[in-house]
Structures are given as C-alpha cells and as structure tokens.
Amino acid sequence: MRLTITMAVLTAAGFVASANAQTVVTIGHSAPLTGPQAPNGKDNENGARLAIDELNKAGLSVGGQKVTFKLDSEDDQADPKVGVQVAQKMVDSGVVAVMGPYNSGVAIPASKVYNTAGVPMLPVASNPALTKQGFKNIFRIGASDEQLGGTMGQFAAKTLKAKTAAVIDDRTAYGQGVAEQFVKEAKANGIQIIDQQFTNSSATDFLGILTSIKSKNPDVIFFGGYASQGAPMAKQMKGRGLRAKLLGGDGICSADMGKVAGEAASIVYCAQGGVSLDKTPAGREFLQKYKAAYNIDTQVYAVSYYDGVKLLADAMVKAGTTTDKAKITAQLAKTDYKGVAGTYSFDADGDLKGAPTTVYVIKNGLPVPYGQ
Structure with missing residues (x-):
C-alpha cells in the first residue's frame, strides 16, 4: 500500500513538473562585437536582448508549451572567415534562427552555411x-543597397542640386x-561622377585621396x-577645406559618427532604412525603453533587431x-508583421517589401531627419 501511494505521489509530481x-x-x-564596428554590433545585440527580455517577461506559449528565449551572441569581427566559423558553431549548437550577420561581406559566405542547415537568418546586411x-x-x-544608395543619389540631385560627385x-x-x-541613381539624375577612389575598412588617413579629389572640386x-572611417574622413575634409558635403548610407548614419567627427559631422547626409522613430508613438517608446535599459542612445539598427x-x-x-525550422521559415516567408x-x-x-528610407543629418552628435 505504501509503495502504491509513493508511486502515485511521484507520478503526480511528474505531471506537475511536466x-x-x-x-x-x-x-x-552574429555581429562585430570588437574592433571599429563594435558600437554597431553591440547596438544590434542590445535591440535583440531588449525584445527577448520583454518576451520572457510577458510569457509566451508555442504549441501549448511555455517558451523561454536565450540569445547566443557571437563576435564575427566583421571578418568573413570568422563569420563562417561562427555560422558553423551556431548550426552545431542548434540555434533555431540567427539575427544577422551585420556586414554584407560576412553575411554572404555565412549564408551558405545557414542555408545548408536550413537555419533562417534575419540580417540587415544590405548588399543585393x-x-x-x-x-x-x-x-x-x-x-538594401539599392534602396539606400538610390535614395542618396536622388537626394544629391533633387535636394542638394549637386551636379558633380566623387565616390x-x-x-x-x-x-x-x-x-x-x-x-x-546619381547618373540617372544627371550627376557627373568626376572621380572614384578606393580605401580599406581599417584606414583612418584619407588625406592623399582627399587632396586628389579637392583638385576636382565636386559638389558632394x-x-x-562605416562610421569608423567616415568620421575621420569628415574631419579631414573640413581640415583640407573641401566644400563638398559627405554623403553615405546607413553605415555612417549613427550616433558614433557624430561622437567621433564632432563639428565636422555637420557636413554629413546619410540614409537609414525605416521611418524616423521619433515621429511615431511606438518609435518614441522604443527609444525611451532602450535608453532606460542601456543608458546610451541607439546607433542604427537596434530597432530592426528588436522587431526581428x-x-x-x-x-x-x-x-x-x-524546433521545425522548415515550418518557421515557411511562416516567415508569408509574414505580415507590424x-x-x-x-x-x-x-x-x-x-x-517597400522598405522605407529616411535621409538624416547629424545635429548635436545624433542623426536627425533632414528638414526637422
């Protein structure tokens, strides 16, 4: 009798535990969490963690089972080889999906690993x-780059009335x-490209390039x-006396750009994907929550990773x-999520679809929508 009662108690306890x-x-x-682009990588991570914290606090059930989310954040160093290694590690550890990578140069080779394993990935990497x-x-x-670069090509021609550009x-x-x-897009809008120069993603001295460009006197x-190069470039443009405005995509459209470039950031115009957050109640609420959680301002894509x-x-x-990655992928393909x-x-x-873009200027160290 005692054995029967004990087994019944254990069985009941098992049901409770279950x-x-x-x-x-x-x-x-996957993002650069060290090196020059670390502010962007950490910003993305912060956005993802904020969403996970809220989901866990609210409590979520999937298929009748309560779910707790965890984030496995890995430093890909903005390096394609490291990014592929991170991808394989993620796949081997059984992640259900991946936020990122941030950099196109990392995302393209890493995507092959994730695709083979059927792991859905949600990147902001913009190369078409x-x-x-x-x-x-x-x-x-x-x-995408088509939207970001295209927006700035139109802006240069139609708003800044530029006739010539260096790239x-x-x-x-x-x-x-x-x-x-x-x-x-610039050529399509009548802008003449009078010079094209190349550097690398670790350079900080652009005086030679800028001296060559100055002699051709472009409008833009x-x-x-990225901002880690764009900020010193803006300072050196001011120091060299170039009259041109500095244009770029989302890579230079960050708080870090204003922080490092200082007064020189006033010549910067850049495009970000999405609407201006301070123009919507949900956007303003997000900015407040982010600042309260991390005591810093957002860079560029924290909100995208939060939404993601x-x-x-x-x-x-x-x-x-x-657990069924194929079903999750199929659902993502038909999602319509606000x-x-x-x-x-x-x-x-x-x-x-229909990704909106917004042009910003840097004021008081932060990106502010143009015309605001």
Missing part, C-alpha cells in the same frame, strides 16, 4: 547579392554595393563604408513550433 516545464529556445546573433543566391532562408529586415568606397561588400547604387562626396526577434517569435507561434520601425513582409527573394 506542466511547469519550459522549452528553452536559443536565437543566434545576399538575397540573389536563390536561398529561401534569408529574410532581410533592413533596406570613395572601402572595398567591403557593403561599401562597394551601396556606392554602386549611388552612382547608378559619397562614401561607401519579435517577428521571429510571432512566426513560431503561428507555425506552432520552436513592428516599431514599420511593417515586415518579404518578397520571393527575402527582401523587405
């Missing part, structure tokens, strides 16, 4: 080649891609690259699974 059990779901994050590979697991949560890119997949799209200089984690969780709920930065739905290539 009812209270939670499924732990690990989401990967990323989504032209025929993979079905890529869902770009930011604007510099850092030879990364991102830098080349956004510069090529600027050139294409477009830089395809939330839309990924929404896809799991609708697919009814946290986030803070806009509505997310994807075309057949995995590009964000």
Whole structure:
C-alpha cells in the first residue's frame, strides 16, 4: 500500500513538473562585437536582448508549451572567415534562427552555411547579392543597397542640386554595393561622377585621396563604408577645406559618427532604412525603453533587431513550433508583421517589401531627419 501511494505521489509530481516545464529556445546573433564596428554590433545585440527580455517577461506559449528565449551572441569581427566559423558553431549548437550577420561581406559566405542547415537568418546586411543566391532562408529586415544608395543619389540631385560627385568606397561588400547604387541613381539624375577612389575598412588617413579629389572640386562626396572611417574622413575634409558635403548610407548614419567627427559631422547626409522613430508613438517608446535599459542612445539598427526577434517569435507561434525550422521559415516567408520601425513582409527573394528610407543629418552628435 505504501509503495502504491509513493508511486502515485511521484507520478503526480511528474505531471506537475511536466506542466511547469519550459522549452528553452536559443536565437543566434552574429555581429562585430570588437574592433571599429563594435558600437554597431553591440547596438544590434542590445535591440535583440531588449525584445527577448520583454518576451520572457510577458510569457509566451508555442504549441501549448511555455517558451523561454536565450540569445547566443557571437563576435564575427566583421571578418568573413570568422563569420563562417561562427555560422558553423551556431548550426552545431542548434540555434533555431540567427539575427544577422551585420556586414554584407560576412553575411554572404555565412549564408551558405545557414542555408545548408536550413537555419533562417534575419540580417540587415544590405548588399543585393545576399538575397540573389536563390536561398529561401534569408529574410532581410533592413533596406538594401539599392534602396539606400538610390535614395542618396536622388537626394544629391533633387535636394542638394549637386551636379558633380566623387565616390570613395572601402572595398567591403557593403561599401562597394551601396556606392554602386549611388552612382547608378546619381547618373540617372544627371550627376557627373568626376572621380572614384578606393580605401580599406581599417584606414583612418584619407588625406592623399582627399587632396586628389579637392583638385576636382565636386559638389558632394559619397562614401561607401562605416562610421569608423567616415568620421575621420569628415574631419579631414573640413581640415583640407573641401566644400563638398559627405554623403553615405546607413553605415555612417549613427550616433558614433557624430561622437567621433564632432563639428565636422555637420557636413554629413546619410540614409537609414525605416521611418524616423521619433515621429511615431511606438518609435518614441522604443527609444525611451532602450535608453532606460542601456543608458546610451541607439546607433542604427537596434530597432530592426528588436522587431526581428519579435517577428521571429510571432512566426513560431503561428507555425506552432520552436524546433521545425522548415515550418518557421515557411511562416516567415508569408509574414505580415507590424513592428516599431514599420511593417515586415518579404518578397520571393527575402527582401523587405517597400522598405522605407529616411535621409538624416547629424545635429548635436545624433542623426536627425533632414528638414526637422
């Protein structure tokens, strides 16, 4: 009799434990967390963590099972080889999806690893080649180079009334891609490209390049690259007395740009994907939550990673699974999710449909929408 009672108690305890059990779901994050681009990588990570904290606090059930989310954030150092190693590590550890990579030069080779394993990836990496590979697991949560570079080409011609432009890119997949799209749109709008120069993603001295460009006196200089090079470039342009404005994509459109360039950042015009956050109630709320959580201002894509984690969780709920990557991928392909930065739905290539872009200037160290 005692044995029967004991077994009954143990069985009942087992049911309670089972009812209270939670499924732990690990989401990967690949970005440069060290080196010159670390502020952007950490910003992306912060956005993803903020979303995960909120999901865990609210409590979420998928397929009748309570879920706890974890973030496995790895430093890919903005290096393609390291990024591929990170991708293989993520796949081997069983992550359900990956936020990132941030850099196009990392995302393109890493995407092959994730595609082979069927792991959905949600990058902001903007080079059009990323989504032209025929993979079905890529869902770009930011604007592409076509949209970013194209926006700045039109802005240079129609708003700044530029007639001539010089172009510099850092030879990364991102830098080349956004510069090529600027050139294409600038030419279509009647701007003459009078010089094209190249640097690398670790350079900080541009005096030789700028001296050569100054002799040609362009109205604008477009830089395809990141703030870690764009900020010293802006300072050296001012120091050399160039009259041109410095234009760029989302890579230079950050708080870090204003912080490092100082007064020279006043010559900078740049494009970001998405609407201006301070123009919507949801955007303002996000900025306040981010500042309260981390005591710093956002850079560029924290909100995209925040939205990305939330839309990924929404896809799991609708697919009814946290483990079947094929079902999650299929749900992402047909998602229509309203986030803070806009509505997310994807075309057949995995590009964000109708991705809005906003042109910014740097005021008081921060990007501010042009004309505001």
